[in-house]
Amino acid sequence: MSDLPASPPGGPVNPVPHGSGPRGPAGPVGVIHDIGYRHYDGPRLGRGPATVALAVHTLRGVFGLGRPARSKIIPFALFGIMMLPAVVSIAVMAMVQQRAMEYTPYATIMQPVLAIFLASQSPYAVAPDLRFRVLPLYLSRPVGLWDYVGAKLAAMAVAMFTLLAVPLTVLYVGELLVDMPGPPQTSEYLAGMAGAVGYAVLLASLGVAIASFTPRRGLGVASVIALYLLASGVSTVVAAVMESVNDYAAAGWAWLINPFFLVDAAIPVGLFGTEPAAPGAYPTGVGVAAAIVLMLALIALSMVALIARYRKAASR
């Protein structure tokens, strides 16, 4: 290496002024002591690759990779539970030639599992950095606030998408291999995958935004799951009440309080015209547009909240 220091490492420490810029005539002068550490002289990749590295690191951490074995148990156990219906359905298709699980309702049937995964893992993505106040360290690098938030959101969204897309794809491949009577349900599969993108982005935005408001992991988990259970509970109760007074239009709107049914109404049902996964029908006509707008608004709101939260956290 050309720029190894002249004095051997660990030798007598002579203050070697770094560079030869203009100096003040008197008073204390700052010097950087070169005590023989090797310098980094590889390529500096800049902002884009730094953001990607942060996202990949977060994504690995969400599944517990690169963390102790204990941290892998919960994400992989939940992933296993997500795979169960697909595996069982393939077995049923192979043995009695019947479909046990459809593509588009997969996410809404498994919504407690997805919600628990979101609740247990999204605080991991944001809480440690807030708690140990290392945000200024990230932001002193080329990574900016938007890059940081974007990387965290992208990692969580990819994790949620994986959780849904892998079982759906396994189910589809299984259906092709079993060779069910009739044409393969390719359009249903594609609708399910498009829905998975919607679930992933909406859930990740909501989960990370809620979790970022507390530096404590336990409270973050509890907040995310509490808000999900509240939304689903309120949605069920209000819809049931509206149906009991024969107001089916209002009941349709009530289902949309649950974020899972909101995405279901917006993408698979609204854009692809599949059967609703909720126990009742969603609002039609303007309701589809409203569901899509509502979904996008929730995503935007979460991002605004995240940016506001991190502006404040970074300034401390």
Next chain:
Amino acid sequence: MNGVIAGISYRALLGRRRIWLLVLLPAVLLALAVLLRVIGADGERATVELMRTFAIGIMLPLLGLIAGTGVIAPEIDDGTVIHLLAKPISRPVIAQTKFLVAASVVALFATVPTFLAAYLLIGLESGVASGFALAALVGGVAYAAVFMLLGVITRHAVTIGIAYAVIWEGLVGNLVPGARRFSVQQWAQTVADQVSSSFFLSTEIALGFAATALLVVTVGAVAWAGLRLRSFSLTGDE
């Protein structure tokens, strides 16, 4: 019971952001009750459904989880529990004090709103309000004990707690009748059924089993948490 520890635990539980969750859950229950009242769907059946699915099914486990883990898990998480454990205070007394704090908070935030919501809808008719208030009290105390024990045993107490409440009690309990025998919610509903004479509330567990189970689980969890604290080791977990 140790007054100083109780004071610190109350402050940790009620002084920070945790309180907002503890207030939000009962507030939503009361809002739903008002909505039902306004719409005019305030029959006995709707009230029992609201109590069963929302008050006992969603609000109670969440309150138990937030209060039960909240009294001890944050201290273990950031290591300050070592100052507590270094004091010459019997560890079972620490566990009992923390449990009493959690149980009193759950009792207050669950029992009163449950009674109010039911009272708002049908008054004192056929003992629904008092039945579910008692159910919220005993169920909340049991949840507080179980989730405090979880907080002492594992760092992932909240996740395991919600997995129990949502997957075991919610999903499995709805599909597999046998699982209902091992569910705090079902025991609490049995107690409510005993007090209330409503036709719309029917449970399949005998009161003797439910009451015994509630007692054993509560006392056992607190005792186990005390034992566990006696040989507590602070290990780093990432």
